[in-house]
Amino acid sequence: MNATNRTVVVTGIGATTPLGGDTVSTWDGMLAGRSGVGPLKEERYAELPVRIAGQIAVEPGEILPRPLARKLDRSAQFALIAARQAWADAGFTAKAGEDPAADPDRLGAVIASGIGGVTTLLDQYDVLKEKGVRRVSPHTVPMLMPNGPAANVGIDVGARAGVHTPVSACASGAEAIGYAIEMIRTGRADIVVAGGTEAAIHPLPIAAFGNMMAMSKNNDDPEGASRPYDVDRNGFVMGEGAGVVVLESAEHAAQRGARVYCEALGQGISADAHHITQPEPSGNGIAQALRNLVDSTDFKPAEVVHVNAHATSTPQGDVAEIKALRKVFGSDVDHMAISATKSMTGHLLGGAGGIETVASVLALYHRIAPPTINIENLDPEADADIVRGKPRVLPEGSIVALNNSFGFGGHNVVLAFRSI
Template sequence: MQLKRVVVTGLGALTPIGNNIQEYWDALISGKSGAAPITYYDTEKHKTKFACEVKNFNIEEFIDRKEARRMDKFAQYAIVAGEQAIADAGILDSNVDKKRVGVIWGAGIGGLETFQEEVLSYAKGDGTPRFNPFFIPKMIADIAPAHISMRNGFMGPNYTTVSACASSANAMIDAFNYIRLGMCDVIVSGGSEAAVTIAGMGGFNSMQALSTRNDSPETASRPFDANRDGFVLGEGAGALVFEEYEHAKARGAKIYCEVGGGGMSSDAYHLTAPHPEGIGVIAVMENTLRDAGMKPEDVDHINTHGTSTPLGDVAELKAISHVFGTHAKNININSTKSMTGHLLGAAGAIEAIASILAMKHSIVPPTINHTTVDENIDPSLNLTLNVPQKREIKVAMSNTFGFGGHNACVLFKKIEE
């Protein structure tokens, strides 16, 4: 069977550093930090008092107030980013067969705020189970792609992938495979998350996963720095329109890049910690290169998982050195989480978008907040520290890993007509 080619024809982003693609890209290139004191609730008794919140956002500019009240914030974010990508791709302006248009979405947690509010409300009562009739439809992780499909009449495959922080990368790989196998023409893919809540922050704090640099939130996410002390929680959404190449050409669509391949693996090691030698990460990058039919020396840029945790950053860079050998020093490596924080299930989507835009503009966004060299990290690696770097990028990889040892990697390449 001849596999079909898959391209990206639309992008959408709602992030802590920009509420659309242009704002997001401008902020990435300028090295803008999205971290700031939390505004959603009183943090007085919390260990971590800051996060990367979405800013200057009013859902009623996009969705009717009554309808919005029936959605958790993670679904609202999905709709906004999804609509941006759909408009960018011009799908609704083309005579597409909506039965062959799907939505495959990623969410690591889903409607956490809704769950928190309903349970707290019940606990304050007399024990009578009084719950909002929209409690379950607001909370369940699969509701985000359901809303996108219902709003647009897309009748193809529709579901959510849940693999912790690898969720949206897994969603993109599924979308890629459905299209190249000829089962769909177009799939809206990506991910969303809204876990900056009392429960979300408290839970991650109890795991000692979050930075507690409350005196300097904007510098707290510092991947690869010797003084990193945990990740900064972020929220938002990223959306990409994946499309079969000939279908895109036939309707005259704008093409950002081609999807070259995707890979998955499992650490099979620990609930939260990566294998110290990065064996699962080695496997996922090797699987991705094999799927794309490429050699290590073909890769120009890697947007790492790079969460700013003491163990994770070192393990990932060890894996890169292992897979790419002497070529590793020629690759522009970065972590855009230094700016956006960690969007959990949406991380893979917004980082894939960053990789695609880096390829489009021939500029690699920086890894900001780096001040102190970590002696455990190979000094020959180009981590694109603190300032963006210009270079031609023909092939870019985006790494995404999740608690439980879930690893996913997506490879994008410049389109060859």
């Protein structure tokens, strides 16, 4: 099919996060302003400078059959759970080919991870050292591959139009969804299952991030540790989980009578070319991603009423993002309700863009923006309308929400969605 510029819509959503094992419980937790962060109680974390994280609310072993789960890294387990939710939510009752509404040759999957099967790699290395070569799992390689989550989701739904794995640190999940939008828009696929997943809560990554001074060490106050835009913010809190959406051409969705959450307008991408870990402080790279988004889509700045901000709770990053929004949208920022949901979920790294897309979609669909928690003293440099205290009702009419994701290496991805 040589179609171009087809309209893309969201027809299914799925999630498993520190706030809940599905989309409903996660969304309810966000609207309630509940933190999913808690102490890491295992002995192996006892000597680390960081002993808190947003651990998954419902363990995959409670959902997936044991024979399947033992062949999957946690990142793939999360992705599969979220993807199955999204697939069912979109109205499909079986994998492509078995469900006549989904043609496997017109179905794609794009599932990202910033780190991939890191826990499998580290745990199996411990097995090798402590128990010997014969005890290393034969499933280790497919479990540790960064494309493992995407491959397993693709197999599960029967996707044959292409299965892809963008790896762009904490921008990975958003880049996956942007790539999926383009797959549909340009005619490569009619349906794409897309999102991000991460499972990196392990002593080594936490020690490494901690030694970089990137993570909060507020071990005595786990629930209050992730505090975007607060003057006393001191680093992100690691989370784990996955967020997945089903994207579809508007024509295909209409033909099968699918429920539509919103329109997926497109993506804007740029790179800072500044530093491997630090954001460009003026926000120029982020601003360019926003301009690229505006230039490649048809929404007007005044339509943007909600932003799910990247806002990880780092001193430099939170402010650079606000500066970028001001550079591009000027005074229009004053009517954008900005939410930083990482204050509740922690930072899901490569999964962040996935779960925050789910949150953006639900904000448009229900016309309500979740609050940002833990802001006791708002940083005066956060010159924007930060939603605090309670959810914010969004206006009627045609409205647009943005989802911002930025990653180590200077990767900037911005997604836009419009109400139906």
